[in-house]
Amino acid sequence: xxxxxxxxxxxxxxxxxxxxxxxxxxxxxxxxxxxxxxxxxxxxxxxxxxxxxxxxxxxxxxxxxxxxxxxxxxxxxxxxxxxxxxxxxxxxxxxxxxxxxxxxxxxxxxxxxxxxxxxxxxxxxxxxxxxxxxxxxxxxxxxxxxxxxxxxxxxxxxxxxxxxxxxxxxxxxxxxxxxxxxxxxxx
Numbered sequence: 440x441x442x443x444x445x446x447x448x449x450x451x452x453x454x455x456x457x458x459x460x461x462x463x464x465x466x467x468x469x470x471x472x473x474x475x476x477x478x479x480x481x482x483x484x485x486x487x488x489x490x491x492x493x494x495x496x497x498x499x500x501x502x503x504x505x506x507x508x509x510x511x512x513x514x515x516x517x518x519x520x521x522x523x524x525x526x527x528x529x530x531x532x533x534x535x536x537x538x539x540x541x542x543x544x545x546x547x548x549x550x551x552x553x554x555x556x557x558x559x560x561x562x563x564x565x566x567x568x569x570x571x572x573x574x575x576x577x578x579x580x581x582x583x584x585x586x587x588x589x590x591x592x593x594x595x596x597x598x599x600x601x602x603x604x605x606x607x608x609x610x611x612x613x614x615x616x617x618x619x620x621x622x623x624x625x626x
Contacts (some may be wrong), residue, residue, distance in 0.1 A: 442505065442506040442507070444548055445463075445506070446500070446506055446590075448498075449497045450497060450498050450500075457467075457494060457497075459506075460493070461490055464510055465486065465490075465506070467495065467507075467511075468485040468486045468489050468490070468510060468511075468514045469482050469483060470482075470587070471511055471514045471515065471518070471583075471587060472485040472489070472514055472518050473488050474519070474582050474587055475499065475515075475518035475519070475582065476518070476520065476521075477520075479533070481521075485514070485517050485518055486514070488517050489510070489513050489514045489517050492513050492517065493510060496515060503585060504596050505596075508593065508596045508597055508619055511522075511589075511593075511597050511600075512596075512597045512599070515579055515598075516581070519575060519579065524538075569615070569616050569619030569620075570616065572615065572619070573612050573615060573616070575607055576600075577608045577611055577612035577615070578612065579598060579608075580594055580605050580608035580609050580612060581608070581609055581612035581613065581616070583597065584609050585609075585613075591606055591609070592603045599614045611626060
């Protein structure tokens with residue numbers, strides 16, 4: 440079904456249309472949130488908040504961006520809001536403590552030999568610390584580009600900025616993360 444038809448039904452209050460929207464976007468939204476938290480439960484919790492926000496504000500959606508872009512913008516925003524909330528309350532410890540490090544390491548590197556797993560947790564903590572040193576907008580752009588696979592134009596729409604700004608953010612983030620990863624590899 441086209442987004443325009445689905446959007447009309449959503450704005451008209453059609454509950455089955457919302458169920459369809461959730462079935463279309465649930466896994467994509469959860470995956471986007473997962474990239475920020477690297478924890479399945481956190482990603483699912485934030486995804487629920489995303490769909491609550493969509494349900495409550497769909498009537499105000501102007502259609503100046505694609506429906507999917509608007510949804511991902513909400514997912515990124517909710518994820519970053521949660522990170523800020525955790526930081527403010529000093530309850531946000533190292534993300535590495537909350538990770539399923541084996542799953543993430545396998546996913547990011549394409550697999551390891553068994554003897555390489557000995558130092559995996561320590562290395563992953565360092566990688567996550569490197570990602571956590573990025574400025575918020577750099578981390579969003581880098582995550583959407585390198586982990587989620589979005590193009591710069593889509594990222595610009597999600598972040599409400601220019602494509603040139605996105606390119607700059609990704610470049611600076613990549614440079615900073617690369618330096619940190621070089622130090623890890625030298626160890």
